Amino acid sequence: MSRSLTALWIFLAMTGLEEQLSCSAESPLQLRTSPLAIKQSIPPEMQFAVLPLSAPAPTNNPSTEAKVALGRLLFFDPILSSTKDVSCATCHNPRFGWTDGRAIPIGVGGAGIGPARTFRGPASLPVLPVNVPSILNVGFNGLVTGTKFDPAAAPMFWDSRVQSLEQQVFIPLISRAEMRSDDCPENEAVTQAVLRVRAIDEYRERFHAAFGQPPDVAVTAEHLAQAIAAFERSLVAPRTAFDRFLAGDGSALNAQQQQGLQVFQEAGCPQCHGGPMLSDFKLHSIGLPDVTTHNRRQFRTPSLRNLRHTAPYMHDGSKRTLLDVLVFYDELSEAVTETLDGGDTTLQPPLDPLLKTLNLNPESFPALEAFLNTLSNDGYDQSVPDKVPSGLPLRL
Numbered sequence: 001m002s003r004s005l006t007a008l009w010i011f012l013a014m015t016g017l018e019e020q021l022s023c024s025a026e027s028p029l030q031l032r033t034s035p036l037a038i039k040q041s042i043p044p045e046m047q048f049a050v051l052p053l054s055a056p057a058p059t060n061n062p063s064t065e066a067k068v069a070l071g072r073l074l075f076f077d078p079i080l081s082s083t084k085d086v087s088c089a090t091c092h093n094p095r096f097g098w099t100d101g102r103a104i105p106i107g108v109g110g111a112g113i114g115p116a117r118t119f120r121g122p123a124s125l126p127v128l129p130v131n132v133p134s135i136l137n138v139g140f141n142g143l144v145t146g147t148k149f150d151p152a153a154a155p156m157f158w159d160s161r162v163q164s165l166e167q168q169v170f171i172p173l174i175s176r177a178e179m180r181s182d183d184c185p186e187n188e189a190v191t192q193a194v195l196r197v198r199a200i201d202e203y204r205e206r207f208h209a210a211f212g213q214p215p216d217v218a219v220t221a222e223h224l225a226q227a228i229a230a231f232e233r234s235l236v237a238p239r240t241a242f243d244r245f246l247a248g249d250g251s252a253l254n255a256q257q258q259q260g261l262q263v264f265q266e267a268g269c270p271q272c273h274g275g276p277m278l279s280d281f282k283l284h285s286i287g288l289p290d291v292t293t294h295n296r297r298q299f300r301t302p303s304l305r306n307l308r309h310t311a312p313y314m315h316d317g318s319k320r321t322l323l324d325v326l327v328f329y330d331e332l333s334e335a336v337t338e339t340l341d342g343g344d345t346t347l348q349p350p351l352d353p354l355l356k357t358l359n360l361n362p363e364s365f366p367a368l369e370a371f372l373n374t375l376s377n378d379g380y381d382q383s384v385p386d387k388v389p390s391g392l393p394l395r396l
C-alpha cells in the first residue's frame with residue numbers, strides 16, 4: 001500500500017477518536033466502528049469495530065464475582081461427567097486456546113490431554129465429528145455492528161442450533177460421547193450431575209453465596225448453568241493490535257499487516273468475517289463437505305479472533321494451519337467462478353453468493369496471514385485452578 005494511502009487511513013482513524021472506544025455505563029454496546037471500512041463496499045453491520053472490554057450478561061443472569069468464581073470451579077471440575085474424569089476444560093483447555101488442539105475431540109473413554117489424548121480402549125462411543133470451538137470471547141457470539149445484542153439469544157455451535165450460553169451448558173452433560181457415557185441414562189444426565197455437585201459442602205456454600213438461597217436448595221441445574229455461563233462471559237481476550245489500529249493507533253499494524261488488511265478487504269472476506277468479532281454469525285455454505293450429516297449443511301461463520309491459538313480450523317478440523325485455510329480459499333475462488341457464474345450447479349447447497357468477489361493470489365498469503373495474526377493476543381487468561389471442590393484430579 002502506498003505511503004499516502006496509509007496516512008489517509010490513519011487520519012481517518014484518528015478523526016474518529018472522540019467516539020466511544022468501547023463501553024460506557026449507559027450504553028455498554030455502542031461499538032466504535034472503523035472509518036477504514038466505510039470506504040469498502042461491505043454492509044454497515046460488517047464494518048470492523050473495536051471489541052468491547054466486557055461481554056454483557058442477560059438481565060436474568062447478571063455477572064457477579066461469586067458467580068464467576070463458582071462457574072470457573074464447575075467448568076474445571078470433572079465431577080460434572082458421569083465418569084468423573086472429563087470436565088468442560090478437557091475439551092476447552094486454556095493451554096490450547098480454550099479448545100483442545102485436536103481436529104475432533106475425545107470425551108469420556110479417553111485419556112491424556114490435547115493432541116495427545118487417545119481412547120483408553122477400543123472406542124465404544126460414537127465419535128464427535130466436529131472441531132471444538134474456542135470459548136475465548138464466546139460471550140460476544142452474535143455481536144454485530146448496529147444491531148441490538150441479546151445475550152439470551154446468542155448463537156451457539158457450528159450450526160447455531162442452541163441459543164445462549166445458559167442453554168448450551170446442558171448439551172455436553174447430556175451428550176453420550178462428551179460427558180455422559182453409558183453410565184447414566186440420557187434423561188437423568190443433568191439431574192445426576194446436579195446431585196453430585198450438591199453432595200459437596202464447598203459447592204453448597206458457594207451456590208448459597210452466589211445465588212442467595214439456603215445451601216440445601218441453592219444447587220439447581222439452572223444455577224449451575226448460570227454460574228458456568230457467567231464464567232464463560234468473563235473469558236475476554238485482551239485488546240489486539242487490530243483493535244488498537246481501529247482505535248486510531250496507526251502504528252499498531254506494520255506495513256505488511258496493513259497490506260494484509262487490504263487483501264482481506266479486496267477478497268471480500270469481511271462480507272462474512274466483519275464486525276467486531278470478524279463474524280456475521282450467519283450460516284453459509286463455503287463448499288466444505290459436511291462431516292455431521294454428509295449433507296453439506298451450512299455452518300456459522302467462525303470468529304477470526306484468537307486464531308493463533310485455536311488450530312486446527314473449520315468445522316471438521318480439516319485445516320491444520322492458517323496457510324492450509326488460505327490455500328483452501330484460493331482453490332475455492334476458482335470453483336466459485338465456475339459455479340456462481342451459472343456453470344456447475346451440482347453443489348448442494350450451492351456455494352454462498354457472497355463468495356463471488358473472492359479472489360486470492362498465493363503471493364498475498366504472507367501479508368494476509370500477517371494480518372490475521374493481528375487478531376490474536378497471547379496475553380489471554382490461561383490460568384487453571386489449583387484444585388476443585390470435588391477433590392478430583394484436574395488432568396490438564
Ligand code: HEC
Nearest residue numbers: 087088091105106107130131132133156157158168172178
Ligand atoms: C468432549 C469434548 C467437549 C466437552 C467435554 C465439552 N465441550 Fe463444549 N464443545 C465441544 C464441541 C465439539 C463443540 C461444538 C459442537 C457443535 O458445534 O456441534 C462445543 C461447543 C461449545 C460451545 C459453543 C461455542 C460456540 O462458539 O458455538 C460452548 C459455549 C461450550 N462448548 C461450552 C462447554 C461447556 C460449558 C462444557 C462443560 C459443561 C463443555 N463445553 C464440554 C466439545 C466439548
Ligand code: HEC
Nearest residue numbers: 267269272284288299300301302313314315325329352354
Ligand atoms: C460467504 C461467507 C464467507 C466468506 C466470504 C469468507 N468466509 Fe471464511 N468462513 C466462513 C464459514 C462459514 C467458515 C466455516 C466453514 C466450515 O467450517 O465448514 C469459515 C471459516 C474460516 C476460517 C477458519 C476459522 C476457524 O476457526 O476454523 C478462516 C481462517 C477463514 N474462514 C478466513 C477467511 C478469509 C481469509 C476469507 C477471505 C479470503 C474468508 N474467510 C471468506 C464464511 C466465509
